[in-house]
Amino acid sequence: MEYRQLGRSGLRVSNLTMGTMTFGGVGWARKTGELGVSEAQRLIDLCVDSGVNLIDTADVYSDGKSEEIIGEILGGRRKDGLLIATKARFPMGKGVNNAGNSRHHLIEACEASLRRLKTDVIDLYQLHEWDGQTPLEETMEALDTLVRQGKVRYIGCSNFAGWHIMKSLGVSERDKRQRFVSQQIHYTLEARDAEYELLPVSLDQGLGVLVWSPLAGGLLSGKHRRNQAAPEGSRQFAGWTEPPIRDENRLWNIVETLVLIAESRGVSAAQVALAWLIGRKAVTSVVIGGRTETQFKDNLAASELKLSAEERKLLDDVSRPPLLYPYWHQRNEAADRLSEADLLAHPST
16 A cells, blocks of 8 residues: 655555445435445455555535444544545525534534544545635634644545635635645546646646546446446446436447456456546545445455556546636647646646
8 A cells, every 4th residue: 555645744644545434324315325334344444454544534525424423333443544524515404504514513513523423633634615604704714723622633625626626725725724734526537527627736736636436427337338238236327327328339438447357457447447547647545335345355456456657658648628718728828838747737748
């Protein structure tokens, strides 16, 4: 397992992170999994024994049940330097103030997460989604307060647009508040949208990048194939609709390339897809999830899989997104003055 610096912080995290959306099985999260304490215990032990040092969850996963299960297993004990990341933003009650990034909600949500996790401190506290109706000054001040109170060590964001991140960082710098050390994003071979803004801003501003749903909800696992029904037990079989697939033919071309490389290497298509992500510039850690030890063991093996330049080119070419404006204009007119961050949005330059 490789350990990487999380943004400009001094924290080092494994290049694979354990995701826990499958813990609990309450409400909408039932479609992803219904793991209880005993099953989750085995999977946490497996990941820790493999060198994973970061567990990622969220208060909204199974209405807090995911956090409760982690708290029951760890009981406040951080064996082997294990780190915990969680998130807040979405509704955790029916009250009008039980959602969003307000000072009221974030402080209340953090204290509730601490109780469920049975811990005194959260290592990485992330805004789960943008809130365009709460002043950023209020949000960043609330996060700063949590850090200074010792309830949170580092802060991050998730599912923000590029300008949301820059505005947040600007407020932090102006008001001398804690700044984000990371962002958690959706980024896969099938969905490379993050290359336009999110990866460049991460490289330029020194943010770590955690990748959620790296196998596109299982679509890149190799189990889903062209002109075949979704396998029973998969998220798609259960009606899961994320991520949206805008070009189905392109998806299957990507899957077939993954399978081709996987068969030649004697590994799974999932491992190839994860290895591609682990090797992408600006990516710090890839969040893996699952319901079985078999799934986790297979995903964990991707940490050591090194793709050749030729294999990467095959995957890059079959999945390359179109250059949007202003990137095509910059490629044509400014290619001689592009920075390393710019080049992340210009893969063909």
